[in-house]
Every structure is written in C-alpha cells, then in structure tokens.
Amino acid sequence: MNKCHICSKEFSKKSNLTVHMTIHTGEKPFKCDTCDKAVRTSYELTVHKRNHSGEKPYSCDTCEKTFSQQSNLVLHKRIHTGEKPYCCDKCEKTFSQQSSLNLHKRIHTGEKQFKCDLCEKTFSQQSHLIHHKRIPTGEKPYSCEICKKSFTKSSDLSRHEKSVRHLKQLESVKNSVPPSTSTSFVDCCEANTKLEIKEEETLDEDPLSIKMEAESVEVIIKEEIKEEEGIESEEFF
Template identity: 65%
Template sequence: MLSCYICRKKFSFKSDLLIHLEIHEEDKPFKCELCEKTFSEDCILTEHIRIHTGEKPFKCNFCKQAFSDRSDLTKHKRIHTGEKPYFCDTCETSFYTNRDLKIHKRIHKGEKPYACNICEKAFKNQSNLNVHKRIHTGEKPYSCDICRKSFTQVGQLIRHEMIHTGEKPYSCDSCEKSFHSKGELALHNINHTGEKPFKCYTCNKAFSQQSNLTVHYSIHTNKKPYSCNTCKKAFRTNGELTVHMRTHTGEKSFKCDICEKAFSHQSSLTVHERIHTGQKPYSCDACEKHFSRQNHLIIHKRTHTGEKPYSCDTCKKAFTQQGQLTLHKRTHTGEKPYSCVLCQKSFKTTSNMITHNKTARHLKKLESTKNADSPSASTSFVDCSESDVKLEIKEEETLDEDPLSINMEAESVEETIKQEIKEDEGIDSEEFV
C-alpha cells in the first residue's frame, strides 16, 4: 500500500496517490516546462512529462499494449488474468480497481454528483460527464489514422480500428464466434441463454437488449425521428440513417477477403461471407431447417404457427411478411412504380420488370439502341408484345392470392436479385418490393 506523505491516506496504486496529492496546497517546486504544471516530487514530474513525450516504457506481455506508468500496467493485466480484487458489499459485484468500485457504489446510493451545465443531466463520474459534453460541442478528438473517421471516446476508436486490422480478441465459449469488444461478446452470449428480459407493453414481444426494445416501440408509434438530408427519407434509428447515407455517398468500406465484393455495412459483409462458407447458424426448432439469416428463420416459423402479422387496412387480408402486404396494397391503388426505360411499360414489382427486360424482344431493342447511328433510331421501336412477357400477365392473375410462405433460402431469381440489391443497404430483402 502507498501512503500520502501529508495526510497518510493509503492507496493501492501510485496513479491514485498522484491524483490525491493534487488536493494538497503544499509547495510544488518541480515545474513542467511544457505546460507549467507543478509537482511536489521530481519522480512525479518525470511521469508527467511522459504525457507530452508519448513515452510508454511499460508493456503488457499478453497483448503488447504499452503504458506510461507501471501502476496502469498492473491494472491493465487484470483484464487478461480476470483478477477483480475489489468487491461491492451490497451486491458482491467485483471490480479491477478500487476507483471502479467507488463509482459502482453510487448506483446503490443513487448518487450522481457530476451535472452537465448545459442540459443538467447528471452522471456518476467526471469522465462520463466529459464524454457527454461532446454531444453539445460536437467534439470528436479521437481520429482513425487509416480512414480519418473521428470518435468522441478512445474506446470507440480502438474498436473501430479492429475493423481495419480484423482483430477480434473476445471469443464465445459456446460457438467460438469472435468479437471486437467484451460488451459485444456479453450481448452475444444472451443468444445462447435465450434470455429476453425486455418486454414490449403493447404486444408483449420480448427482447434481449433494451436498445432493441426501444427501436421496436417505434413500430407501434410509427415515429421515425432520423431524416436523410439528401432525400428526406426517415428512419427509426440513427444507425439505419447512417447505413442509408452510404447509398448516396457510394461508400463501401467492408470488403470480402474471398471475392473482394465490397459492402457499405459490416452486417451485410457478414451475411455475404456465409455464401462462401455455407454457414447457416439459425435453425428451426420445429423442422430443423437451417437459415443464413435470423429474419429468414423468423419468417419461416410463421409457416408452422400460421401467424400473419401484417394486415391490409382496406380489405383486412393478412400476410406473413411486410413485403407481401405492400405488393397486395397495389391491387387496391393500381400503383405500378417500376417502368421499363425502353417501352415505358409499368410493373408492380422489380422482379417482373427484370423478367420483362430479359425477353427476346426487349433485348433486341436494347441492342438496337446501342448500335443506333442516328437520333431517329431510338424512336423506331414498337411496343413490347404481351406474348413476350407471359409472366407479367400471370402476376396480375395471382397477386390477390396469399403468396406461399417464402423460403428465404431458395435460389429463385426474384429473391437472389432482391438480396443482391439490398445487401449493400443492410436492409432485409423481405422489405424490398
């Protein structure tokens, strides 16, 4: 134990003692020439100067992370060893440092001594308040050296840099899946336990995370507070808006190592990689069928339960998927939002338009357009024949029927096209019509 030479208060770590010494108004003859801060001892000044020089002589033999102070290294090593010597006498939770324990105890006391002078929101510790204030100032002091993206917290930067390095140091003991952070691993472990403690008071649907429940509530309220400045499209979460913005910027920073196909979102890349690995981690407990995406499993389960949660406001007909309902509504409105660029024929779905585009008559016209030598050549086309697009007519005859429960793993042309188009936006293919 280390003791303060002035008041004899004891500390476990030298860094805590150094912080404590600053409260004493004693003579501090040792002055930093860079920032003019003064210290009571020469050794304390030496350690302080490392802040300016960036020197970090103490390295972790587990992960090679370096520190400017030996006591910081000692605390860091406990992450690897799992040692947590400080216990809460109220709930028996353990911590790496005594400082973390003191902050934790404020949860039981309800103590939040640090308040924001702008919005008056209170926090348990000063560091959380400092991070919060950056919401008001817009400050993002931590930048990635590779892509220049900025962050409000150093922890966010560290996790972001792992995207570039591919490092995932935290592995699941049950399925060996790896994650960038300990928090991501903790959330993942809930998938194995099946625990869903957060329940919607409107429909009783349960979730494993509070954040997922918060997003779910917006389905009932229809609130979409996040709007795109470019096209004014609105979204339920800031994350959805961020992904959407990449459709305008064209940014695709997540690349497949096998085929080099690029994606705008990490989740889209993860799903794509399963095409190469053949991995289908989501299985139906009723028929043991496997799926590559969780939302595909959810839709499949409705074939067993008979659930049809999406109903038409006009005729009350119900459907298993939102996309089916959207298609059905067009039978009432007559809407045909997809048009052929050559003959201007309109369609209710993209798949039918693509089928039309593959007809012999259409391909011949397209080739004529490419080979045309005069402006008048582009206007010499005849209308596309209905006989060339029999599948389009069939769509009109069968649309009112309840579509078969779609096997989202099927390799049909329509679903493959939907998936390829929507992968880059990170949007479920069932929502795209």
C-alpha cells in the same frame, strides 16, 4: 490492498476504491453546469461536457473520423483491422465489442427481457422492441438526405445509402447540376426520384393497398423473428 467491504473487489489505490464505492451508494457528486446531469467521476463529467461543446479530440489515423472518447476510437479502429477479441464460449463466434457478445449470448440462453406492452411479444434487445413498436404506427424516423426516403431502422438507412442504386443516383445528380444553375442539389435529387414517389402515391390510392400493407407488416415481423434467431448486424461508426 484496499478492499470493498460490499463486493470484496480489491484496488491498488484508495482513490480507486473511493470511486468504486459510488457504484454501491449511487452517489453522483459531479454535476454538469449546462444540463444538471450528474455523474460519478470527474472523467465522466469531462466526457459528458463534450456533448455540449461538440469537442472530439480523438481522431482515427486511417479515415480521420473523430470521437469524443478514446474508448470509442479503439472500437472504431477494429473496423479497419477486423479485430474481434471477444469470443462466445458456446459457438466460438467473435465480436469487436463486449456489449455485442453479451447480446449474442442471449441467443443461447433464450433470454428475452424486453416485452411489448401491446401484444406481449418479447425480444432479446431493446432496439428490436423499439423497431417492433413502429409497425402499427408506421413511424419511419430515419430519412435519406438525398432522396428523402424514410426508414424504420437506422441500419436500413445505412444499407440504402450504400446501395448501388443510391450511389448511381447520387453520381447522376452531381453530373446533371451545372455550376451556374440556381436549382438546389436536393431539388434535383427529388426530381430524379419523382417516378418512385409517384409509384408510392399510386399504391396508396389502390383499393388493395390495405391488403398489401398487411403483407408488408408480415414480412417485417418475419425479418424480426430471423433477427431474434441469431441474424445480427454489428456496426460501429
């Protein structure tokens, strides 16, 4: 048996022990010839190179979505099967991913390792901290390709795209575009949302807009607090 002299972990093959040792040494002998990124194993390098080539050799036999890694395909398939093999030993809540369980456990431990450098508010997840920092800047990096509405969180964009209103708007636009028209699909979408955009512009010109924006920020903060208290969303696409 091949045993690590640092952490005492044992391996059946010496080659596996050799790879394991790079965790302790920090050695990354395999280097990408495109971006110079270095990784520990030849397999990691193969997977990384698919980011450049766009290769996704693993395909879901249910919805035909493709992935660059087999592990991602395994996780994705649990969306269809509903399988959640990872269970919390405190409240018995189950998850499809080990990483999601690890994040969930912080609710019980109270661990909040991510801290805002502006207001010192702490969060259990880095993504929550990133969302929090967008409040004062007003940054909304996630935009709907159909109606151009933008969102602070990717989950908000996904919720918008799945909304009944959005789907009805999409269907309406498809039905309203004649095959011979020169008007683009996006232009028609923008025309359908003209009233909504106009309302937003009117709100910006309202003298009370600053007060309303402050109230909006307060709502966002309350939503983040609710998330921190255990309201989690788990998606893997």
